[in-house]
Amino acid sequence: MRTLKKPKNGLFIGISIGGNKEFEHFCHNLRTCSTKLDKMNWVKEDLMHLSIKHIGNQDNSKMESIVQIMQDVACEINSFELIFNKLGVFGSTYAPRILWVGIEEEPNLKLLFTNLQKSLKKMQIAPNIYSFIPHVSIARIHKIEDKRLFFKKIEEYNKTNFAFHFKVKEIALIDANLEKIEPVYTAIATVKLKNSF
Numbered sequence: 001m002r003t004l005k006k007p008k009n010g011l012f013i014g015i016s017i018g019g020n021k022e023f024e025h026f027c028h029n030l031r032t033c034s035t036k037l038d039k040m041n042w043v044k045e046d047l048m049h050l051s052i053k054h055i056g057n058q059d060n061s062k063m064e065s066i067v068q069i070m071q072d073v074a075c076e077i078n079s080f081e082l083i084f085n086k087l088g089v090f091g092s093t094y095a096p097r098i099l100w101v102g103i104e105e106e107p108n109l110k111l112l113f114t115n116l117q118k119s120l121k122k123m124q125i126a127p128n129i130y131s132f133i134p135h136v137s138i139a140r141i142h143k144i145e146d147k148r149l150f151f152k153k154i155e156e157y158n159k160t161n162f163a164f165h166f167k168v169k170e171i172a173l174i175d176a177n178l179e180k181i182e183p184v185y186t187a188i189a190t191v192k193l194k195n196s197f
Contacts, residue, residue: 007098011055011069013116015082015168016187017136018046023164025086027101027138031088033153037145041100047185048136050082052109052171053116054128061091063188065123067168067173070191073115074171079196080108088152096144099154100135105161109134113172169196 024045034040050186055066083104091097103109113132121127145148170192177184 011066012051012174012176013053013055013171014174015050015052015170016052016172016174017048017166019063019165020166023166024048025134026149026162026164027071029098030138030157033099033150034139035145035149039142040144041140041142043123043137043139043183046067047183048138049174049185050103050134050136052113052134053120055093055120055125055173058125062123063173066120066125067189067191069116069119069123070189071075074191074193077108077180077193078114078117078192079167079169081105082106082109082166082168083132084136084166086158089141089151089154091141095146096141096150098137099139100137101143102133102135109168114124132189136167169193 027045027048031042058066083106084101085104087142088100088102089096089098090100099178110132117127172187172191173189175186175188177186
């Protein structure tokens with residue numbers, strides 16, 4: 001586990017995805033879905049992550065307890081593999097907001113989310129409001145000039161039956177600084193899963 005640092009903004013527990021070159025190359029090529037007239041903020045490949053549990057702003061006095069819960073949960077769940085195999089969009093066809101890459105259903109990830117949420121609730125950390133939809137955000141969408149063409153390209157990508165495998169060996173407590181032009185994500189602590197050698 002890394003040394004704890006005082007958080008600056010909103011906290012969440014997640015999985016860092018950066019470092020998989022094949023996946024990063026795929027995400028970079030996704031930029032062809034947009035045109036020069038579109039306005040989209042693309043996430044840097046090395047900052048990509050999968051959020052598991054939103055925690056929000058917390059007092060520094062709670063940090064040790066949060067990490068202890070992470071350790072207690074992680075030591076009971078074996079390391080597992082994620083398979084990224086679909087593109088999706090949050091929002092509507094008229095007003096798309098987020099372009100993301102989703103995964104094949106993974107029981108251990110679901111168990112990780114359920115156990116973290118249950119344990120953190122005892123610390124008065126509220127459960128997530130929204131349903132758990134595991135994904136990696138690729139871009140924040142501000143404007144799409146030709147929405148029909150945009151969604152057509154996404155459909156074409158999904159028809160290729162792409163699949164990228166990623167071995168999950170640890171989870172991280174991450175501080176999200178969204179006040180800057182580009183978001184900054186800093187791992188405050190990392191915890192190994194069971195059998196993650």
